[in-house]
Amino acid sequence: MTAQGVSRRExxxxxxxxxxxxxxxxLLIEQGSQAVTINAVAREMGxxxxxxxxYFAGHEELVGAVTADFFRELTQAMETARDACPPGEHAARLLAACRAMRSWAVSHRAEFGWVFASPITAERRPDSPRELAGRDFEQVFLEEIAELWEHRPFPVPDPGELPASIREQLRAYAASTGMGLPVEAIHVFMSCWIRLYGLLCMEVLNQLDxxxxxxxxxxxxxxxxxxxxxxxxxxxxxGPAVSPPRGRSARGGPGS
Incomplete structure (x- = not known):
């Protein structure tokens, strides 16, 4: 063993x-996802x-490991952009993370499509590298939204206005995040995410060309x-800020 506790073999x-x-x-970049097979990768490796x-138990494990790499790379780009803005500057931090996500996506179209636009056939084990890296990516937005909600709650609908099925699904997701966000705040966040993510997918997949x-x-x-x-x-x-229209906040005061 070396002084750092890692053997040469490892x-x-x-x-x-x-x-x-x-x-x-x-192979993914040059030939597409269908070209990424165990035998093709082995040939590349000689x-x-x-x-x-x-090294990998099968194709699914290889796919999961590569996907985890992409998630980590994207997460790092978003965190770097976000953290370049001062803590508490919620608008600047969230917008910087969104722009970094798009920048990475349009310059890594094959990788983005592999991660987000391809059907997931592998087993979704909570402790798998893919799932762990995916949760780290998710946290980039969730942590900022949770802090925003704590210090500057944004306008939300009354929970009773949401269909019961949506409330239950959002309640389960909110519990899984451990962020303490109420379902109505998760609803607004997801509405924003769907709009942003849907547009980005359409761009990366050339659907609006x-x-x-x-x-x-x-x-x-x-x-x-x-x-x-x-x-x-x-x-x-x-550039300078553009003020949003004022509404009522989740806690009864003026939205700000």
């Missing part, structure tokens, strides 16, 4: 695992298919619509 194994995941990523099973050759202003328009729903001022990447 270092070599970790390096090989990283090389395998990089080979899978190359080894046999059976030899690759010494028949109209738009430049999607950035369309994305910014989406952010401009979302910000007031969270009681925030919309801010351009380097």
């Amino acid at each position: 270092r070599v194994r970790q390096a090989t695992l990283a090389e395998i995941r990089a080979a899978a990523r190359r 080894m046999s298919g059976p030899a690759l099973y010494h 028949f109209v738009y050759s430049d999607m950035e202003p369309v994305f910014e328009e989406c952010l401009r619509e979302i910000a007031p729903r969270l009681g925030l001022d919309y801010e351009t990447a380097a």
Whole structure:
């Protein structure tokens, strides 16, 4: 064992695992998701298919590991952009994270499609690398929303106005996050997320090319619509704020 407690054999194994995941990523980018098979990755590595099973139990485990890499890369980009803004500057931090997400997505279209636009066939084990990395990605937004709700609650509907089925689903999700957010706040957050995520998927999958050759202003328009729903001022990447219309906050005071 080395002074750091990691043997040379383990270092070599970790390096090989990283090389395998990089080979899978190359195949994804160059040939598409269908090309990422155990045998194809093994050929890229100069080894046999059976030899690759010494590192990954099968295709699903390989897919999960590569997906976890993409999640971590995207999460880091979003956290870096968010944390470049001062704590408490909720509008700047949320908008920076959203813009970083789009920037990563449009410059890594194959990876984004692999993570978000492909059906998930692997078993969703809570402790799998993919699920753990996915939750870290999710936390980038949830943590900021929870802090915003605590210090500056945004306008929300009365819970009784939501259909019972939606309330129950949101209640289960809220409990799973451990953030202490009420269902009505989760409802507003999810409405914003669906709008943002749906637009980004359409852009990355080239579904709006028949109209738009430049999607950035369309994305910014989406952010401009979302910000007031969270009681925030919309801010351009380097410009002044635009105040949202005032409404009533979740706790009865004026939304601000």
